[in-house]
Every structure is written in structure tokens, then in C-alpha cells.
Amino acid sequence: MRLVLLGPPGAGKGTQAVILSEKLGIPHISTGDLFRANIGEGTDLGKEAQEYIDAGKLVPTELTARMVKARLQEDDAKDGFLLDGFPRTVEQADILNGFLEEFGTKLDGVINYQVSEDVVVERMLGRGRADDNEDTIRTRLEVYRSETAPLIDYYGDQIINITAEGTVEDINARTLEALQH
Numbered sequence: 001m002r003l004v005l006l007g008p009p010g011a012g013k014g015t016q017a018v019i020l021s022e023k024l025g026i027p028h029i030s031t032g033d034l035f036r037a038n039i040g041e042g043t044d045l046g047k048e049a050q051e052y053i054d055a056g057k058l059v060p061t062e063l064t065a066r067m068v069k070a071r072l073q074e075d076d077a078k079d080g081f082l083l084d085g086f087p088r089t090v091e092q093a094d095i096l097n098g099f100l101e102e103f104g105t106k107l108d109g110v111i112n113y114q115v116s117e118d119v120v121v122e123r124m125l126g127r128g129r130a131d132d133n134e135d136t137i138r139t140r141l142e143v144y145r146s147e148t149a150p151l152i153d154y155y156g157d158q159i160i161n162i163t164a165e166g167t168v169e170d171i172n173a174r175t176l177e178a179l180q181h
Contacts, residue, residue, distance in 0.1 A: 001024055002108050005110075006110060006112045007111075009137070011113040012113060017030065020172070020176075026080035028084060031086045045063065045070070064086060068086050088151075089151075110155040112162065114162065115165055120141060
């Protein structure tokens with residue numbers, strides 16, 4: 001199964017991805033983990049990414065896309081994957097479609113975790129991270145709405161909407177049930 005996970009920050013994508021990866025037997029590919037792995041292993045892509053990070057800049061789409069493409073070509077991802085954090089924009093979705101066409105495959109679905117803004121703020125404040133205060137959380141939600149939410153229209157009938165409120169187990173059960181249909 002080849003899936004993309006969407007949803008605002010704090011929707012629980014990462015948590016669900018870990019459980020789904022295990023239950024579906026496919027790798028969870030998170031762009032954050034990819035950056036850390038490439039930087040930690042000192043790969044050429046990692047060194048390039050580190051230069052941007054050290055300069056306080058966002059890693060450019062083109063570099064992120066090259067990391068994702070390389071990861072999708074690894075053996076464990078040949079039969080499926082869960083992509084978390086890529087694509088974040090319509091431009092990145094176009095790039096991903098190009099990779100999939102090149103590999104002779106396509107996505108099986110795009111899971112969109114839906115959660116109210118108040119629940120997101122409450123969850124993220126509850127994590128106790130230094131950079132999680134209400135203003136920064138609401139700013140991140142605004143960035144999500146402007147940059148990532150347009151993917152919901154982009155993917156159209158490939159979208160599988162999941163209510164991401166309730167227990168982790170409930171959300172996972174709703175996700176697995178939706179994937180059966």
C-alpha cells in the first residue's frame with residue numbers, strides 16, 4: 001500500500017504512521033527522520049541539507065525530493081510506504097507523482113487526519129516542548145492552511161478523511177477500517 005498522510009501539526013500523523021507501518025508491514029517515511037538519517041550518516045544529501053539548516057534556512061524542495069526519491073527506491077519500500085511530511089505543497093505533490101510514474105506505480109490513497117484547531121493547540125501544549133506555545137502553534141496551523149491544505153483539493157477523490165479526535169487506538173481503528181474499503 002502506498003499512502004500519503006496529511007493533517008495539521010498535532011493531528012497525530014507520526015503516532016498513527018508508526019502503528020500503521022507495523023500493522024501494514026510497510027515503512028514509515030518521515031522527512032524529519034530522512035534529514036536526521038542523512039545528516040547522521042554523513043551522506044552527500046545530508047551534508048547539503050546540513051548547510052541549509054546551519055544557516056537557519058529551510059531545506060529546499062528539490063533537495064528534500066531527492067532524499068524522498070532515494071528512500072522510495074530502497075528495497076523495503078518497493079511494495080508500499082507511508083509518506084509523512086512529503087508532499088507539503090502542490091509543487092511537491094507534482095514531484096512525487098513524477099517519481100511514482102517513473103517507478104510505474106501510483107498512490108493507493110491519501111489519509112487526511114481531521115482535527116479541530118482547539119484540540120491541536122491543547123495536544124501540542126500538552127507535549128511540553130519549549131517551542132510549543134499557543135502563538136507558535138497557531139502560526140504553524142496558519143502555514144498548514146495556506147501551504148498544505150490545498151493538497152486536499154489536489155488529491156480529490158484519493159482523499160480518505162479520518163476524524164483524528166479520540167484515543168490513539170480509536171483513530172487507528174478508523175484508519176484501518178477506511179483502508180479496507
